[in-house]
Amino acid sequence: MVKSAFLKTVLRTFRKNVSRFVSMCLIVFVGVAFVTGVGTLSHVLTRSVHEEYTRQKGADLFLKSTLPTGFSEEEIDEIIQITEAKGVKRVFQYEEGATRFILTDIFDESTHRFSLEEGRQVRGENEIYAERTLADEVGDSVTFFGKEYTVVGKIANPAYFSIEKEIGNEEQEIEHIYYLDRAQFAGASALPITDLYVEIDSVSKRADIFSGIYELEMQALKEEIESAQENTVALTLEENISYALVKGYGEKINVVAAIFPVFFILIVSLVVLTTMTRLIEDERAMIGCYRTLGFSKGKILLKYSLFSVAACLIGATVGVAAGMYILPNVIYPSYNAMFYMGELTSTRVVLPGVISSLVMAGAVWAITAYILWKELSEKPSALLKTKSPKPGKRILLERIPWLWKRLKFRYKSSLRNVIRYKTHLVMTVVSVAGSTALVLAGFGLYNIALSPNTTTIPNSMADAFAMISMIVILFSALLCILVIFNLTNMNIQERNKEMATLRVLGYQHGEVGAYIYREVAIMTVIGIFFGLPLGVGLLAFVFGYLEFGLLADVKFLSYLFTVLLVFVFVAIVDVLLYRKVKKIDMNASLKSNE
Secondary structure, three states: OHHHHHHHHHHHHHHHOHHHHHHHHHHHHHHHHHHHHHHHHHHHHHHHHHHHHHHOOOOOEEEEEOOOOOOOHHHHHHHHHHHOEEEEEEEEEEEEOOEEEEEEOOOOOOOOOOEEEEEOOOOOOOEEEEEOOOOOOOOOEEEEOOEEEEEEEEEEOOOOOEOOOOEOOOOOEOOEEEEEEHHHOOOHHHOOOOEEEEEEOOHHHHHOOOOHHHHHHHHHHHHHHHHHOOOEEEEEHHHOHHHHHHHHHHHHHHHHHHHHHHHHHHHHHHHHHHHHHHHHHHOHHHHHHHHHOOOOHHHHHHHHHHHHHHHHHHHHHHHHHHHHHHHHHHHHHHHHHOEOOOOOOOOOOOHHHHHHHHHHHHHHHHHHHHHHHHHHOOOHHHHHOOOOOOOOOOOHHHHOHHHHOOOOHHHHHHHHHHHHOHHHHHHHHHHHHHHHHHHHHHHHHHHHHOOOOOOOOOHHHHHHHHHHHHHHHHHHHHHHHHHHHHHHHHHHHHOHHHHHHHHHOOOOHHHHHHHHHHHHHHHHHHHHHHHHHHHHHHHHHHHHHHOOOOHHHOOHHHHHHHHHHHHHHHHHHHHHHHHHHHOOOHHHHOOOOO
16 A cells, blocks of 8 residues: 555656656757767768778788889789788789879779779770779870870779879879770780789778778788888878778767767756756655655655656667667768768667766766755654745845846846855756857867868868768757756746746736746856856867867857857747746645645
8 A cells, every 4th residue: 555655656756747857858868869979970980981892892902013023923922822812903003293094904803893983884995994083074085105095984993982182102192093904905914013902801801991900910911011022012001091081080070979978968967967956855845754654765765766767768768779870871971072982881889878878877866866865864854844945145236236226126036036046056057058068169160160271171071070060069959958948947847936926916927937037047148158168168178189170260150159049049948938837826836835
């Protein structure tokens, strides 16, 4: 019977605080979805490139002979023996200024597979292919060894998968790359083999070509080849422009994925702390009843733990699932601005989301236990009594008579109430300040991505980075509006008696709403005041780790839009909660507790 009664009170708490529970779920959802989504972006990029490169049987080592006669068959056999190569593509490569010519067995699919992306195959001796990543088009003409050729198709070379240009032997950008098929070129047998594309079947390559183990293995093979053949220069994928760009971009995404989630989790945890603090304060009398009836502290803790941890787990579960698939699918197409991407990988990294969810759930439980234990330290008889309202005190503005006397009564009462509840003020200000800082940081990243003064970020990378900054802005804005909604909603729930009193005194609905909203606006202004410099500090920290970007590149409009957005969110929340103000039951609110 007692268990049944206890269970009923638990369910009643859930029903009575549906809006609090849902808002907690949504806030946790936004935070975890962002952490999970951003945390898997780097993996999605590198894994997709890895899968496409291995599908094309791309080379792991690129060997160049320094001799004019190129590689001999004995040298090639020795290289195969050293590397245990799975496949070797023999290449004649010739550079003339900013133009590179490559002669090889183009359509030999045994290793390092080239593919025809546009146009048709060569049919005559005067026809040639062009590289897909460069500006040459089908129909263009080019001269090679005194003979004119016409471009009839565009070839995809597995080694060139970014739009950044390769660097040639003379340390200049390669503007044109042309391909000749050995089977179609009459003098092919007379030309030396200057380059070898070596494919190695290693466990580390099958795992990930961006892994540290793979890089170490290829570096060891490179050193072994160069020591065995002094006329051979070996290059790994580390020296490949496209590979280096993907790796560098992935590292920059990881910086965003490491810094921003910390802020998100802190803000979410703080809002949950605020929610649970106010919930437990509201149910002091109920907690007193439990203690009077002999319920253990552990059982009472279980009730509030269920409320807080359930909200976290529901929000986190949906957040992990959504962030894992929504963000990568939204961001992935933007990678095509700088890379020739294959299909989106089906693998995801959920560890950041899972860790953040567990940390958040653990922190929320610890916070709930701490707050409840403080209440339970009081005697049951004291818990059954409603806490006396905090006495009003003179505030700083009252010590400035010429200003205080000019304020209307409603502004005086609002200012006093804001200062009166110091704990609520601090929690609200810190939450709004954190959300404001995140929104400003998102705008700052967007400015940097598109700033002409940012010379250290490739233009091709800017578009994709701008998309990521838009995601940061969107999730920061969602978190901001949910934080403001949650705090305003709790403020209304706590002030029912005051608002009912105002209604009895003849105040209209709009005036009663303004009474609450005015206090929220004051705390929001204070939050913005601290949030802007906090956002600047966050940007400076991020720029330092990204190794590009200056605070001077963050436009004034970003600061203005941040402030305007926060106030727009406050206005939206005020409109959404106005119906709740109108529905206040004056009779129930004004009942005495005696």
